Amino acid sequence: xxxxxxxxxxxxxxxxxxxxxxxxxxxxxxxxxxxxxxxxxxxxxxxxxxxxxxxxxxxxxxxxxxxxxxxxxxxxxxxxxxxxxxxxxxxxxxxxxxxxxxxxxxxxxxxxxxxxxxxxxxxxxxxxxxxxxxxxxxxxxxxxxxxxxxxxxxxxxxxxxxxxxxxxxxxxxxxxxxxxxxxxxxxxxxxxxxxxxxxxxxxxxxxxxxxxxxxxxxxxxxxxxxxxxxxxxxxxxxxxxxxxxxxxxxxxxxxxxxxxxxxxxxxxxxxxxxxxxxxxxxxxxxxxxxxxxxxxxxxxxxxxxxxxxxxxxxxxxxxxxxxxxxxxxxxxxxxxxxxxxxxxxxxxxxxxxxxxxxxxxxxxxxxxxxxxxxxxxxxxxxxxxxxxxxxxxxxxxxxxxxxxxxxxxxxxxxxxxxxxxxxxxxxxxxxxxxxxxxxxxxxxxxxxxxxxxxxxxxxxxx
Amino acid sequence: xxxxxxxxxxxxxxxxxxxxxxxxxxxxxxxxxxxxxxxxxxxxxxxxxxxxxxxxxxxxxxxxxxxxxxxxxxxxxxxxxxxxxxxxxxxxxxxxxxxxxxxxxxxxxxxxxxxxxxxxxxxxxxxxxxxxxxxxxxxxxxxxxxxxxxxxxxxxxxxxxxxxxxxxxxxxxxxxxxxxxxxxxxxxxxxxxxxxxxxxxxxxxxxxxxxxxxxxxxxxxxxxxxxxxxxxxxxxxxxxxxxxxxxxxxxxxxxxxxxxxxxxxxxxxxxxxxxxxxxxxxxxxxxxxxxxxxx
Numbered sequence: 075x076x077x078x079x080x081x082x083x084x085x086x087x088x089x090x091x092x093x094x095x096x097x098x099x100x101x102x103x104x105x106x107x108x109x110x111x112x113x114x115x116x117x118x119x120x121x122x123x124x125x126x127x128x129x130x131x132x133x134x135x136x137x138x139x140x141x142x143x144x145x146x147x148x149x150x151x152x153x154x155x156x157x158x159x160x161x162x163x164x165x166x167x168x169x170x171x172x173x174x175x176x177x178x179x180x181x182x183x184x185x186x187x188x189x190x191x192x193x194x195x196x197x198x199x200x201x202x203x204x205x206x207x208x209x210x211x212x213x214x215x216x217x218x219x220x221x222x223x224x225x226x227x228x229x230x231x232x233x234x235x236x237x238x239x240x241x242x243x244x245x246x247x248x249x250x251x252x253x254x255x256x257x258x259x260x261x262x263x264x265x266x267x268x269x270x271x272x273x274x275x276x277x278x279x280x281x282x283x284x285x286x287x288x289x290x291x292x293x294x295x296x297x298x299x300x301x302x303x304x305x306x307x308x309x310x311x312x313x314x315x316x317x318x319x320x321x322x323x324x325x326x327x328x329x330x331x332x333x334x335x336x337x338x339x340x341x342x343x344x345x346x347x348x349x350x351x352x353x354x355x356x357x358x359x360x361x362x363x364x365x366x367x368x369x370x371x372x373x374x375x376x377x378x379x380x381x382x383x384x385x386x387x388x389x390x391x392x393x394x395x396x397x398x399x400x401x402x403x404x405x406x407x408x409x410x411x412x413x414x415x416x417x418x419x420x421x422x423x424x425x426x427x428x429x430x431x432x433x434x435x436x437x438x439x440x441x442x443x444x445x446x447x448x449x450x451x452x453x454x455x456x457x458x459x460x461x462x463x464x465x466x467x468x469x470x471x472x473x474x475x476x477x478x479x480x481x482x483x484x485x486x487x488x489x490x491x492x493x494x495x496x497x498x499x500x501x502x503x504x505x506x507x508x509x510x511x512x513x514x515x516x517x518x519x520x521x522x523x524x525x526x527x528x529x530x531x532x533x534x535x536x
Numbered sequence: 537x538x539x540x541x542x543x544x545x546x547x548x549x550x551x552x553x554x555x556x557x558x559x560x561x562x563x564x565x566x567x568x569x570x571x572x573x574x575x576x577x578x579x580x581x582x583x584x585x586x587x588x589x590x591x592x593x594x595x596x597x598x599x600x601x602x603x604x605x606x607x608x609x610x611x612x613x614x615x616x617x618x619x620x621x622x623x624x625x626x627x628x629x630x631x632x633x634x635x636x637x638x639x640x641x642x643x644x645x646x647x648x649x650x651x652x653x654x655x656x657x658x659x660x661x662x663x664x665x666x667x668x669x670x671x672x673x674x675x676x677x678x679x680x681x682x683x684x685x686x687x688x689x690x691x692x693x694x695x696x697x698x699x700x701x702x703x704x705x706x707x708x709x710x711x712x713x714x715x716x717x718x719x720x721x722x723x724x725x726x727x728x729x730x731x732x733x734x735x736x737x738x739x740x741x742x743x744x745x746x747x748x749x750x751x752x753x754x755x756x757x758x759x760x761x762x763x764x765x766x767x768x769x770x771x772x773x774x775x776x777x778x779x780x781x782x783x784x785x786x787x788x789x790x791x792x793x794x795x796x797x798x799x800x801x802x803x804x805x806x807x808x809x810x811x812x813x814x815x816x817x818x819x820x821x822x823x824x825x826x827x828x829x830x831x
Contacts, residue, residue: 339637418674
């Protein structure tokens with residue numbers, strides 16, 4: 075049986091185990107005078123039986139699937155006559171590929187040596203045997219588990235505690251997956267970065283003022299040495315993010331205050347979702363809006379007052395990015411402002427404060443942690459944003475704080491470094507990982523700083 | 537001064553009816569509302585004068601034609617079962633009902649010569665003259681000092697730091713809190729105990745020197761000792777302020793007030809000297825309520 079079908083069968087068996095456990099707990103309870111004489115509710119006995127059916131079978135299946143391929147391959151290779159044994163690892167891989175191609179019918183057996191054809195036959199028969207075996211073993215394990223769970227049901231058994239323990243473990247595993255993924259990402263970036271710093275000194279990378287990652291692909295090629303000073307990229311990133319935040323924070327905060335404190339219920343019901351639509355527009359769309367609409371307008375405006383504006387400017391990208399992240403600020407700020415208790419508003423208004431005094435002096439300080447959270451989220455989005463910058467700000471790594479010139483950002487450079495034909499161990503490619511690591515550290519620092527600020531200025535209202 | 541007519545339906549059978557009442561629904565059908573208030577709701581030279589006040593929440597009428605006076609330096613207690621409109625009425629007196637969109641107030645309400653619902657009136661000024669203390673202590677999440685200084689700051693009552701310090705100190709002294717907090721004026725007001733928080737809220741209210749202080753069940757969230765302290769405070773404050781207090785505790789009304797108004801289903805049933813209300817109430821509904829037969 076195929077693995078997919080086997081899993082389906084297992085689901086049916088689990089349902090059956092649940093049903094049987096349920097029936098048995100009722101049957102046991104009846105002579106005692108009802109389910110209140112059981113230690114746990116029938117649901118827990120049934121769940122326990124189902125768990126006994128599911129977990130051992132799934133563990134066996136998982137372990138089997140993890141190892142069977144390697145095992146079969148080794149057996150096939152071992153069956154080859156000594157004369158045709160491959161000489162090294164890559165030859166073995168090549169031969170294995172050939173064998174499995176023949177086995178799956180992609181290659182005709184006539185076109186290969188008879189040894190390989192025989193091995194392909196063996197591979198096919200082994201695979202069939204394997205499928206049979208795994209089906210039988212898993213079903214037997216599931217049945218044994220069900221039987222064990224079913225037999226052990228008794229009125230004294232503490233099924234509720236056991237089921238809850240299993241659920242607790244499940245929750246813990248889910249949380250662990252998220253954490254392990256983060257650790258995994260960090261590790262992969264870290265190890266590649268270490269390789270990069272083996273080729274390029276860390277000081278050159280961290281303090282270098284020139285970014286030009288073009289290196290020779292072949293030894294005989296005439297190309298620049300390549301220089302990996304990351305400062306221009308970070309300056310570009312910070313410049314564009316700063317422009318974006320200059321747009322998003324005031325606009326977002328003020329619209330949040332309007333929505334939460336002044337807008338009539340009807341306007342609010344319409345305007346809040348409408349504002350959140352901004353967050354749902356794909357960034358590519360923002361990108362060509364920036365490149366095709368905003369950038370030319372800025373250029374014309376600049377020229378009309380005698381300024382020299384690049385056709386791809388940090389200003390265009392930053393402005394459009396700012397619009398994109400408005401909802402992050404406004405939506406979160408609106409939520410926290412609305413969450414400030416009415417009692418505090420009443421207290422302030424009752425003392426004769428106006429609405430705007432109340433907002434400035436009572437509501438805003440009380441809502442500050444949430445507002446900071448929203449701004450931080452917006453900042454992380456701005457720093458990590460790629461598409462708008464690729465399309466509107468260009469690729470030139472200019473070291474400038476003039477928003478009218480073309481700049482580039484860390485994320486854009488990561489994209490350009492990793493696309494196209496590349497050796498995977500060249501400094502040029504590895505630089506992407508070092509940039510990623512730096513970006514990660516930057517956002518982490520931002521988080522820490524923001525948390526610190528929130529802790530310091532927070533006014534707790536409950 | 538008007539002498540209110542006695543409730544014309546005050547027949548012997550009425551008390552029986554009041555006995556039968558289970559919920560407000562039953563009351564709607566079986567008892568005629570008192571169209572006129574019994575007792576003496578009016579005084580000479582009142583501080584606040586309310587006539588024919590009606591309040592609507594959307595379609596629903598919460599208060600039906602209530603007329604009463606609050607005299608100078610008087611403590612008036614508003615009592616009555618839950619949902620009878622006493623808090624709503626109190627919130628009309630400094631227009632706190634403005635914050636509720638669907639709430640509409642009709643009638644004549646005056647603070648001395650000032651019409652409270654005059655469209656030209658600045659509500660900010662009104663609330664500085666008529667302060668409010670709420671049911672649940674609601675100090676700002678700021679320091680004790682900043683809590684008390686909040687009102688004086690927004691109204692520009694102090695020019696110098698020294699003046700502000702003085703206002704804060706006298707307000708806290710009047711609220712009977714100074715000795716307990718003078719060494720920690722800059723620690724958060726939310727860190728005080730419930731009773732202290734409520735006295736802080738009272739200090740905050742009197743810091744802007746209001747003429748009238750409205751209190752909406754100021755002790756309902758407090759323990760008996762804290763309650764006793766607040767009641768003592770109310771007696772002291774009544775020497776310089778006019779006070780209207782909503783309370784669920786009849787003992788409290790009896791202890792702190794000069795006159796008591798009994799509200800029932802949005803109407804003012806009876807208003808009299810507190811002694812009269814609690815010893816020989818004129819209206820059967822009042823008697824039924826204060827003797828605990830319903831409410």
